[in-house]
Every structure is written in structure tokens, then in C-alpha cells.
Amino acid sequence: MEYPAKFTHxxxxxxxxxxxxxxxxxxxxxxxLAEAMAMASEALELSLTFYxxxxxxxxxxxxxKRGMRLVSVPALSAAKFELYAxxxxxxxxxxxxxxxxxCTPSQVDRLLDISHHSRLNQMEAAFAALGHS
Numbered sequence: 169m170e171y172p173a174k175f176t177h178x179x180x181x182x183x184x185x186x187x188x189x190x191x192x193x194x195x196x197x198x199x200x201l202a203e204a205m206a207m208a209s210e211a212l213e214l215s216l217t218f219y220x221x222x223x224x225x226x227x228x229x230x231x232x233k234r235g236m237r238l239v240s241v242p243a244l245s246a247a248k249f250e251l252y253a254x255x256x257x258x259x260x261x262x263x264x265x266x267x268x269x270x271c272t273p274s275q276v277d278r279l280l281d282i283s284h285h286s287r288l289n290q291m292e293a294a295f296a297a298l299g300h301s
Contacts, residue, residue, distance in 0.1 A: 169229070171212055173208050185204075194215035
């Protein structure tokens with residue numbers, strides 16, 4: 169899960185300001201390019217959770233334009249966002265997924281919570297229950 173980001177050098181204050189055309193809520197900065205890239209990943213991850221908390225579709229990444237860099241979220245978070253998007257695309261409620269997995273709805277909530285460290289086999293089972301491997 170990679171999104172194009174624009175890294176703009178701030179000539180007055182120094183450092184870099186990072187914005188995402190697909191995720192306007194994600195704006196951050198860093199003193200160095202490396203710091204800006206790390207901050208961009210965190211800002212992107214946090215901003216994508218706004219969509220899941222609101223219960224709306226997560227915007228898909230567009231193709232990067234010239235001069236942009238691709239920024240990704242951690243792999244486990246990317247899997248959680250993809251699971252959320254798949255639930256929405258199929259019109260499957262969390263309670264329905266819980267039934268398919270023979271677990272409680274709160275366990276499904278944890279599968280979608282980026283602050284919870286879900287195990288890979290749990291994520292795989294959830295994707296399999298939705299017909300994806």
C-alpha cells in the first residue's frame with residue numbers, strides 16, 4: 169500500500185513539507201529527507217485510520233506524478249486497511265465476518281485496529297473467509 173507524496177523543500181524554515189494528493193488529511197514535515205519520509209509514513213497511516221473510523225471508503229492510490237515519492241505504511245497496517253476495504257467492497261459487516269471466523273465481533277475489531285498486533289494467521293483466516301488468499 170503505497171501512496172504518492174509531494175516533498176516540498178521549505179526554503180525559509182528548512183526541511184521538507186510532505187503532502188499526499190490522494191489523502192489530503194495527511195500533511196507532515198521533517199528536517200531531513202529521511203526524517204520527512206519516516207514522518208510521512210506515520211502521517212499516512214494515521215490519516216488512513218480516519219477513513220476506517222468514519223466507516224467510509226479508503227481512497228486508492230493514484231499513479232505518482234513526476235517528482236513525487238511513494239510512501240508506504242507498515243505491512244501489518246496495510247493488511248488491515250486492505251481487509252477493511254474488502255469488507256466494504258463485499259458489503260460484509262464485521263458481525264458477518266465474526267460468524268464466518270467463529271469468533272466475537274470484538275476480535276474482528278482488533279483485526280482492523282492498527283494499534284493491535286494481530287497475528288499473520290488471523291489476518292490470513294479473515295482474508296480466506298472473504299474469498300481471498
